[in-house]
Amino acid sequence: MIGKTIDQLKVGDSAEFAKTVSESDIYLYAGITGDFNPAHVNEAYAKNTFFQTRIAHGMLTAGFISAIIANQLPGPGTIYMKQELSFLAPVHIGDTITGRVEVLELNVEKNRACLKTVCTNQDGVVVLEGEGLVSPPKAPKTV
Numbered sequence: 001m002i003g004k005t006i007d008q009l010k011v012g013d014s015a016e017f018a019k020t021v022s023e024s025d026i027y028l029y030a031g032i033t034g035d036f037n038p039a040h041v042n043e044a045y046a047k048n049t050f051f052q053t054r055i056a057h058g059m060l061t062a063g064f065i066s067a068i069i070a071n072q073l074p075g076p077g078t079i080y081m082k083q084e085l086s087f088l089a090p091v092h093i094g095d096t097i098t099g100r101v102e103v104l105e106l107n108v109e110k111n112r113a114c115l116k117t118v119c120t121n122q123d124g125v126v127v128l129e130g131e132g133l134v135s136p137p138k139a140p141k142t143v
Contacts, residue, residue, distance in 0.1 A: 021092070040055065104131070
């Protein structure tokens with residue numbers, strides 16, 4: 001199975017993925033990446049920070065965008081080439097985050113798609129936004 005090819009994409013196409021962030025997600029992400037910043041894993045430390053509690057890793061949230069690109073739009077076979085991100089608000093344990101990807105531009109000659117990438121929480125607050133560049137999968141060659 002492959003995702004949408006450049007010829008199947010249209011400006012304005014979009015896809016979403018939502019997940020409630022759990023404490024387990026944060027600890028698993030920390031273990032996989034080695035990012036044990038106490039702002040994420042130490043409540044006693046986090047109580048003295050600006051946010052006054054632990055927050056999820058920003059890149060954990062950005063991973064929701066990657067999931068959309070890999071699984072939905074353009075989908076399987078897509079190569080992620082570039083991502084610009086702004087982290088705008090914290091993600092707390094128990095927040096439900098919805099990632100959204102929208103096609104902004106297509107370059108058929110270079111097989112590139114520019115994507116608007118956004119994550120919002122359950123209250124509609126934008127927690128992350130940016131732009132990504134991907135190379136959609138190519139159509140399988142027929143013999």
